Amino acid sequence: SILSPLLRTGYHFQPPMNWINDPNGPLYYKGWYHLFYQYNPKGAVWGNIIWAHSVSRDLINWMALDPAIKPSIPTDQYGVWSGSATILPNGTVAMLYTGIDRPGTNYQIQNIAFPKDPSDPLLREWVKPGYNPIAVPEAGINATQFRDPTTAWHAGDGLWRMLVGGLKPGTLRGMAILYRSRDFKHWVRAKHPLHSALTGMWECPDFFPVREPGKTDGLDTSEFGPRYKYVLKNSLDLTRYDYYTVGTYNNRTERYVPDNPTGDVYQRLQYDYGNFYASKTFYDPAKNRRVLLGWANESDSVAHDNAKGWAGIHAIPRKIWLDPSGKQLLQWPVEELDQLRGKAVSVGDKLVKPGQHFEVTGLQSYQSDVEVSFEVSSLDKAEPFDPAYANDAQKLCGMKNADVKGGVGPFGLWVLASDNLAEKTAVFFRVFKDGHGKPLVLMCSDPTKSSLTPGLYKPTFAGFVDTDISSGKISLRSLIDRSVVESFGAGGKTCILSRVYPSMAIGKDAHLYVFNNGVTDIKVSKLTAWEMKKPMMNGA
Ligand code: FRU
Numbered sequence: 001s002i003l004s005p006l007l008r009t010g011y012h013f014q015p016p017m018n019w020i021n022d023p024n025g026p027l028y029y030k031g032w033y034h035l036f037y038q039y040n041p042k043g044a045v046w047g048n049i050i051w052a053h054s055v056s057r058d059l060i061n062w063m064a065l066d067p068a069i070k071p072s073i074p075t076d077q078y079g080v081w082s083g084s085a086t087i088l089p090n091g092t093v094a095m096l097y098t099g100i101d102r103p104g105t106n107y108q109i110q111n112i113a114f115p116k117d118p119s120d121p122l123l124r125e126w127v128k129p130g131y132n133p134i135a136v137p138e139a140g141i142n143a144t145q146f147r148d149p150t151t152a153w154h155a156g157d158g159l160w161r162m163l164v165g166g167l168k169p170g171t172l173r174g175m176a177i178l179y180r181s182r183d184f185k186h187w188v189r190a191k192h193p194l195h196s197a198l199t200g201m202w203e204c205p206d207f208f209p210v211r212e213p214g215k216t217d218g219l220d221t222s223e224f225g226p227r228y229k230y231v232l233k234n235s236l237d238l239t240r241y242d243y244y245t246v247g248t249y250n251n252r253t254e255r256y257v258p259d260n261p262t263g264d265v266y267q268r269l270q271y272d273y274g275n276f277y278a279s280k281t282f283y284d285p286a287k288n289r290r291v292l293l294g295w296a297n298e299s300d301s302v303a304h305d306n307a308k309g310w311a312g313i314h315a316i317p318r319k320i321w322l323d324p325s326g327k328q329l330l331q332w333p334v335e336e337l338d339q340l341r342g343k344a345v346s347v348g349d350k351l352v353k354p355g356q357h358f359e360v361t362g363l364q365s366y367q368s369d370v371e372v373s374f375e376v377s378s379l380d381k382a383e384p385f386d387p388a389y390a391n392d393a394q395k396l397c398g399m400k401n402a403d404v405k406g407g408v409g410p411f412g413l414w415v416l417a418s419d420n421l422a423e424k425t426a427v428f429f430r431v432f433k434d435g436h437g438k439p440l441v442l443m444c445s446d447p448t449k450s451s452l453t454p455g456l457y458k459p460t461f462a463g464f465v466d467t468d469i470s471s472g473k474i475s476l477r478s479l480i481d482r483s484v485v486e487s488f489g490a491g492g493k494t495c496i497l498s499r500v501y502p503s504m505a506i507g508k509d510a511h512l513y514v515f516n517n518g519v520t521d522i523k524v525s526k527l528t529a530w531e532m533k534k535p536m537m538n539g540a
Helices: 302-308 335-340 393-399
Strands: 018-029 032-040 050-056 063-069 080-087 093-100 108-115 160-167 173-181 195-198 202-210 229-236 241-250 255-258 277-284 289-296 318-322 329-333 341-352 357-359 367-376 408-417 425-433 439-446 461-465 473-481 484-489 494-499 511-516 522-532
Touching: 018 050, 018 093, 018 277, 018 289, 032 063, 032 080, 080 108, 080 277, 173 202, 173 229, 195 255, 202 241, 202 277, 229 255, 229 277, 241 277, 289 494, 329 484, 335 341, 341 357, 341 511, 367 408, 367 511, 393 439, 393 461, 408 473, 425 473, 425 484, 439 484, 439 494, 461 494, 473 522, 511 522
Parallel strands: 018 080
Antiparallel strands: 018 032, 032 050, 050 063, 080 093, 093 108, 160 173, 160 202, 173 195, 202 229, 229 241, 241 255, 277 289, 289 318, 318 329, 341 522, 357 511, 367 473, 367 522, 408 425, 408 511, 425 439, 439 461, 473 484, 484 494
């Protein structure tokens, strides 16, 4: 049944029960990773939000602590919403967050909190100085669309900056509102936002430097250098996706300029083309990397969420860095995830002819990690690409789903599949050819057949994969976790997280297949699937 405990996530982050949303203030401190998150202690729907708090040594095993930030002062008594951590030069932490200070109106102001005892590696207690709030919605700011302060940075010149997400009053202009401070206490709004675009409200902005193309190490948010590119991400209220651009930042003009001038609105890059929202990165000095955390909501009904008593998970933490092309980011599950890999099964050098599929047997795949390298025998039969869909991968995939025969592909995995294949979630590629004969790769996660349970939200998710498939080679990794399928195409160029709730393909009745529904032969050069162990997960 839909309420089966076998649909509850096994290795994705979640508390024992109740509602969760955004990751807040992630940071590494004295040997511990800290994750705070928006949490309703009283139920499986949004409300009564506080900052719950978990700590980890490895971003995979989590221990729950007492809630860190709750409404307690006049400037946050009606809500403690999302925010970010900044490590100060003396090594202590400042937490910036949004407070709601009056009932009923969602009037938003920015607050600051500090650890009560900086010598406590677990940062258990937080204090809010009397000088709160640090920013209020003055004239020119939409007071109910003014939230989610970023990690602050000082771009080498000692002047602190932070961003607050906003919407220009009376318009659809989303903004990254810029504030500056000398002392981290008095914050002054800059004349113009760091950046803005006609997209609707920007929730949870994130802004950080990245190393040169192809370099996988991370940079501290305050690291500044003329050769570094920056990433600006925002979460769009209207579409519920996290979009980013890669660009340049000038700390004298205080402007961020995306390399692709239309990248805010057209052919937008997303961290994830599926169910992944309100994400946030942090710099991890222990492993010299930048890590991305994001929230994945249920796509089950509210009635089911209430009956189950929980709703919301976080994606597996992803390391992110700039792709060798410099045009986009690459993302990959943090290496610590591999410690959960148990029993493994491998398949190599296996041909999948048009219309054929085969089952990967010998493991329980309902909680697994699957890595596969495909090789397409020829690109000759690739379907012509209709440029009308250049901005709409999702629509294209909705039309050309996994069951619609193609030229090169669709080929990929059927995961969480029942043995009669009445239930299956397809994660796959389909190759097109544009007017100049250039191949174009579409990656889809198609849950339309994932469950026989009625009333589920089953959108088809998709993104283009900017990869050179002329050699015929492309890889796919899928993290399968009972009601989650989190996939990474072409080494993390395109990522899609999807929530599915099979009625039959549950537990040991869930099967894993490779399929080819095109007219071109596909080879599985290598496939390895691992059963995944359950980590420590907040005491559950
Ligand atoms: C994003 C968001 C934030 C806000 C928080 C409230 O999901 O709406 O903008 O701070 O959630 O829980």
